[in-house]
Amino acid sequence: MNIAVAQSGGPTCAINASLVGVYKEALKTPQIDAIFGSINGIEGIINDALIDLKTVIKTNDDMELLRQTPSTVLGSCRYKIPDNDEEIYQRIKECFDRHNIEAFFYIGGNDSMDTVEKLSRYLKEIGSGTKVIGIPKTIDNDLCITDHTPGFGSAAKYVATTVQEIIRDSSVYSIPSVTVVEIMGRHAGWLAASTCVLRANDEIAPHLIYLPECNFTVKQFLADVKAQMAKHKAVIVVVSEGVEIPEHEAEGSYQSGAVDNFGHKYLSGVGKLLEQIVSREIGCKVRSIELNVMQRCSAHICSKTDIDESESIGAAGVRAALSGETGKVMVFNRISDVPYVVDISCVAATEIANKEKKFPKEWITALENDVNENAFRYFLPLIQGEVKIRMKNGMPVHFKLNK
Ligand code: F6P
DSSP states (O other): OEEEEEEOSSOOSSHHHHHHHHHHHHHTOTTOOOEEEETTTHHHHHTTOEEEGGGTOOSHHHHHHHHTOOSOTTOOOOOOOOTTOHHHHHHHHHHHHHTTEEEEEEEEOTTHHHHHHHHHHHHHHTTOOOEEEEEEOOTTOOOSSSSSOTTHHHHHHHHHHHHHHHHHHHTSSSSOEEEEEEEOOTTOOHHHHGGGGGGGGTOOOOOEEEOTTSOOOHHHHHHHHHHHHHHOSEEEEEEETTOOOGGGGGGOOOSOOOBOTTOOBOOOOHHHHHHHHHHHHTOSEEEEEEOGGGGTSOGGGOOHHHHHHHHHHHHHHHHHHHTTOOSEEEEEEEEETTTTEEEEEEEEGGGTTTOOOOOOGGGBOTTSSSBOHHHHHHHGGGGOOOOOOOEETTEEOOOOSOO
16 A cells, blocks of 8 residues: 655644654555655645655655754645535545555644545545544644644744743843733634743743733733833733734734635734834833744754654554544643653544634633643643754754755
8 A cells, every 4th residue: 555645734843753753654564655745735635746755755864854854844735625626526536546545644733634524524435445644733732632732842942942032132221121022823822821831940021921812902901011010120021923902903904914725814913013002102112023933943942842742643643544544633642741641542533623722711810911830830841852953054954855
């Protein structure tokens, strides 16, 4: 039998580690012959754009380098399979038949699991034996059922490290200041909330953390900032990109209004808006910093725990397909925080596709401007360990398909 693997959705530091997990496990499996990589996610299957991975990932050294290379080596897509477009399904089926693909692994987030669900259902209905397995990933950490998602721990480690550097930078002057850091996460505040781990290193900041799960008002925000300014010279505010400002109409439109194929709005600009509000209403030195895409591909400070787990969950996906599973997504189950122990199992893709797991309300403080101890205990294990990154000329080396 042959297999195919594809990567989908927004980049992370760990998607290639999951690809390596699939690849290595397939190499050790005698019944698997060719291992195809699909270019740009499911679009590569629809358009028959496949590459034989054995011709590009040739040595252990290649695998090691790919494992620590951020983003998606095969490219990505944000493509939603139309519900009733028979032709698309037929093209996928033809591609699988043409290349004897008996198992397909889709590494992606909640939108990509929609593809896993629809495709596996279609293949079952037409009597095809090809198995479809989802391997989770997203820096947003918003997939249901799984304890956390591959890619999240590395993004959390980067944002905490960067916020710590911002704290040092912003505290040098004698004048009062406010620094607003905008962090990705779409409609879930996990990544912004994860900056609380800095308290493990005796940082008091971030002084305020705002999540999309909180009720945000400009009035309360200004009161919170003023209260923190009374105690701290340099106030650090973390805001998740998905926080909605009910009064934002008064500020003019701060978002582009553009949407992706799944209808998701491009979220960006809430930090800048809060900067303008602080400048106008408080009048102190204020700066906003949007971490933007840097937080997705910051492999130089990735979490070893995340990279190791991402490889393991890819390998587990291959074993699940070989044992007959289809239409399933691999998930982590946390057994304990200290010592940190997880195991891997799989659940029906319907449990995860198109759903969002929000940050728990019980982990948000009463004033809705910070998170509590439960969050801290949950996040800390996910950022542990460092990967020794290969360097050249003083810069990290990345694996590239066209060397
Ligand atoms: O993949 C998740 C994510 O990184 C979100 O945090 C963010 O809102 C979105 O993707 C950005 O999408 P794009 O990569 O299409 O700009």
